[in-house]
Amino acid sequence: MTRITDSKRASRDLNVDQHREMLRRMLRIRLFEERAASLRSRLVGAMHNSVGQEAEIVGACMAVRDDDYMTGNHRSHGHPIGKGVALAPLMAELFGKQTGLCHGRGGSMHLAAFSAGSLGESGIVGSLMPVAVGAGLSSRLRGTDQVCLCFFGDGAANCGPFHESLNLAAIWGLPVIFLCENNGYALFTPQTRTTSVIDIAKRACAYNIPGVVADGQDVLAVYDCVAAAVARARSGEGPTLIEAKTYRYCEHQEFGEEFQAPRYRSEAEVAAWRKRDPIELFVNDLIGRALLSRAEVEQMRAAVEAEVEGAVVFADSSAVPEPDALMEYLYC
Amino acid sequence: MPQITYLEAAKSAIVAAMRRDPHVFVMGEDVQGFYYSDVLQEFGPERIRDTPISEAGFIGAGIGAALTGMRPVIEAAFSTFLYSAMDQIVNQAAKSRYMFGGQASVPIVVRSSVAYGAGLAAHHSDRPWGIFAQIPGLKIIVPTTPYDIKGLLKTAIDDNNPVLCFEDAALGEVSGEVPDHEYQVPFGAADTKRVGSDVTVVAIAGCVDRSLQAARVLEHESISVEVIDPRTLVPLDRGAIVQSVRKTGRLVVVDPAPGMCSVASEIAALVSEEAFAYLRAPVQRLTAPDVPVPFSPQLEGVMYPTAEGIAAAVRATCNYSRRNPTAACAPAPLPAALR
Ligand SMILES: Cc1ncc(C[n+]2csc(CCOP(=O)(O)OP(=O)(O)O)c2C)c(N)n1
Ligand SMILES: [Mg+2]
Numbered sequence: 152m153t154r155i156t157d158s159k160r161a162s163r164d165l166n167v168d169q170h171r172e173m174l175r176r177m178l179r180i181r182l183f184e185e186r187a188a189s190l191r192s193r194l195v196g197a198m199h200n201s202v203g204q205e206a207e208i209v210g211a212c213m214a215v216r217d218d219d220y221m222t223g224n225h226r227s228h229g230h231p232i233g234k235g236v237a238l239a240p241l242m243a244e245l246f247g248k249q250t251g252l253c254h255g256r257g258g259s260m261h262l263a264a265f266s267a268g269s270l271g272e273s274g275i276v277g278s279l280m281p282v283a284v285g286a287g288l289s290s291r292l293r294g295t296d297q298v299c300l301c302f303f304g305d306g307a308a309n310c311g312p313f314h315e316s317l318n319l320a321a322i323w324g325l326p327v328i329f330l331c332e333n334n335g336y337a338l339f340t341p342q343t344r345t346t347s348v349i350d351i352a353k354r355a356c357a358y359n360i361p362g363v364v365a366d367g368q369d370v371l372a373v374y375d376c377v378a379a380a381v382a383r384a385r386s387g388e389g390p391t392l393i394e395a396k397t398y399r400y401c402e403h404q405e406f407g408e409e410f411q412a413p414r415y416r417s418e419a420e421v422a423a424w425r426k427r428d429p430i431e432l433f434v435n436d437l438i439g440r441a442l443l444s445r446a447e448v449e450q451m452r453a454a455v456e457a458e459v460e461g462a463v464v465f466a467d468s469s470a471v472p473e474p475d476a477l478m479e480y481l482y483c
Numbered sequence: 484m485p486q487i488t489y490l491e492a493a494k495s496a497i498v499a500a501m502r503r504d505p506h507v508f509v510m511g512e513d514v515q516g517f518y519y520s521d522v523l524q525e526f527g528p529e530r531i532r533d534t535p536i537s538e539a540g541f542i543g544a545g546i547g548a549a550l551t552g553m554r555p556v557i558e559a560a561f562s563t564f565l566y567s568a569m570d571q572i573v574n575q576a577a578k579s580r581y582m583f584g585g586q587a588s589v590p591i592v593v594r595s596s597v598a599y600g601a602g603l604a605a606h607h608s609d610r611p612w613g614i615f616a617q618i619p620g621l622k623i624i625v626p627t628t629p630y631d632i633k634g635l636l637k638t639a640i641d642d643n644n645p646v647l648c649f650e651d652a653a654l655g656e657v658s659g660e661v662p663d664h665e666y667q668v669p670f671g672a673a674d675t676k677r678v679g680s681d682v683t684v685v686a687i688a689g690c691v692d693r694s695l696q697a698a699r700v701l702e703h704e705s706i707s708v709e710v711i712d713p714r715t716l717v718p719l720d721r722g723a724i725v726q727s728v729r730k731t732g733r734l735v736v737v738d739p740a741p742g743m744c745s746v747a748s749e750i751a752a753l754v755s756e757e758a759f760a761y762l763r764a765p766v767q768r769l770t771a772p773d774v775p776v777p778f779s780p781q782l783e784g785v786m787y788p789t790a791e792g793i794a795a796a797v798r799a800t801c802n803y804s805r806r807n808p809t810a811a812c813a814p815a816p817l818p819a820a821l822r
Pocket of ligand 2: 304305306332333334335336337338
């Protein structure tokens with residue numbers, strides 16, 4: 152498997168503003184999801200949060216352009232926030248409002264923001280991986296240099312579309328970056344019980360493409376890996392499989408208070424991962440390198456908090472979809 | 484007008500679209516070496532794209548391409564292979580536009596061959612339009628003539644919604660008059676193949692021709708049969724069917740697919756809701772029995788509606804009287820074991 156050597160670290164060229172934007176997006180994901188979780192009892196449906204995984208999401212998203220494509224999965228809020236989508240329509244979608252990103256037709260698991268290149272999240276594990284390949288194929292056929300960033304979980308690495316997608320992208324040399332968010336579990340089942348390899352990136356060799364393992368708690372490490380894969384993809388050298396080792400602190404989804412989750416992981420394990428919190432790690436790094444002061448971090452946090460509150464007010468005060476418009480958006 | 488086959492007419496629609504619009508491309512197994520070999524040089528291997536045997540992969544890739552500005556035509560070979568890509572067709576192609584609140588459109592055409600009655604047995608012989616008609620967001624076309632398939636495929640390629648095209652393999656080599664130029668056959672417009680006054684027969688796919696044969700026989704018995712080919716099942720030309728039954732007062736629906744929750748059932752329900760007062764006899768459905776397609780020709784041979792069976796059902800419908808309701812109701816002409 153490939154490792155990124157120091158001289159190839161694209162993050163060395165990031166300026167102060169880009170570092171701050173990374174932190175801001177990580178905070179947006181964290182605070183948005185914590186606030187959404189606090190509203191759990193008011194909202195219907197599923198809500199899969201990615202608290203703990205912010206570094207791999209933002210590191211990857213910051214390494215692609217605004218006009219690049221992205222596909223996601225059920226753990227769905229972080230991806231569009233990472234891609235730069237505004238919080239208010241996102242929150243309104245969780246509320247099922249007409250002002251939501253998808254006008255209340257999608258909800259948490261089916262967010263999309265086509266204007267930001269987000270081609271959709273998905274309630275079906277693995278389902279969007281072939282779609283990501285198609286976005287890459289489309290770039291190639293239309294003669295653009297857009298790439299597609301395809302997020303999926305460790306659980307998805309065991310489904311058919313994973314294998315079909317990697318093979319298709321490989322034989323056609325398509326500009327797709329497959330980003331496996333390996334948080335160690337698929338629902339309550341540990342990866343070790345379901346998967347033939349420890350490092351999912353190893354599977355890349357079966358498709359004759361590079362496979363890279365990244366520290367998913369280190370936003371710059373993920374950025375470096377994805378930036379290298381994007382450069383490869385844009386220059387026509389084809390896809391890369393990147394596996395970000397990460398962890399979700401929260402439960403598989405916000406089940407609500409009445410649900411008793413089975414004991415499938417130890418508190419010690421959660422605590423150990425919390426010690427490598429991606430936001431804390433990055434804040435310390437930024438302060439250590441004098442790119443940001445502690446006071447500026449607090450200012451940024453307060454600003455994001457206000458943004459999240461604004462999103463909640465917007466969502467709360469927005470109109471619900473008209474029942475008469477049930478059939479709207481079905482056909483063009 | 485030139486005479487060409489159904490399959491040639493289909494290809495001429497696709498080739499014309501590819502010449503006109505660089506976003507149209509074809510993708511499927513063995514397309515370069517087989518059906519499109521004569522235009523491979525013109526369009527090149529990028530636009531006549533051979534795929535591995537990865538139905539979920541390449542149909543999904545077609546959806547991704549469609550979401551981002553391309554207009555793929557997928558060659559899916561046999562209709563049963565669509566099941567390998569069921570998630571992509573149902574969860575992504577059909578639902579993306581709706582669940583993303585109108586942000587997306589999926590202008591993809593998926594062609595597949597419906598090859599029943601050919602000894603191919605259970606894994607290659609399904610007539611699955613009824614399954615897909617249950618999926619809001621898809622459009623479904625079932626062309627039955629060379630003229631129709633060329634015009635319907637042009638409409639399908641120009642349409643911004645996902646379209647499944649089911650092609651009765653028995654029609655593939657049938658020739659007919661087809662204009663050289665491009666033209667559209669609109670969706671949701673049934674074709675009244677024959678005007679009649681006693682019974683309406685709505686027939687799907689290869690059953691259209693068998694119904695016309697039955698109508699010619701019945702003409703000699705002074706039974707006047709109106710034969711309607713819906714041509715597109717989603718959208719369905721409900722108006723044409725209801726109007727015809729209001730005129731004739733009788734309906735026989737002929738569909739080679741299994742009867743359970745079928746398009747035939749939908750048409751029967753439609754008429755019972757919207758033309759009940761006009762009905763002079765119970766609606767009859769002639770469908771395949773609810774059984775996988777068997778291999779033995781002696782078994783498969785009794786599966787599908789025949790011209791004789793259709794004629795018998797029409798006679799029974801015409802002979803129905805409220806005084807003696809059971810006598811005239813013709814059951815599907817099947818051996819008891821298959822019923
Ligand atoms: C095809 C399919 N099978 C099962 C599920 C139910 N399910 C939802 S999320 C999930 C676990 C997915 O694990 P992983 O891909 O690792 O993503 P994570 O939740 O860990 O982020 C399962 C089994 C589903 N949504 N789709
Ligand atoms: Mg997981």
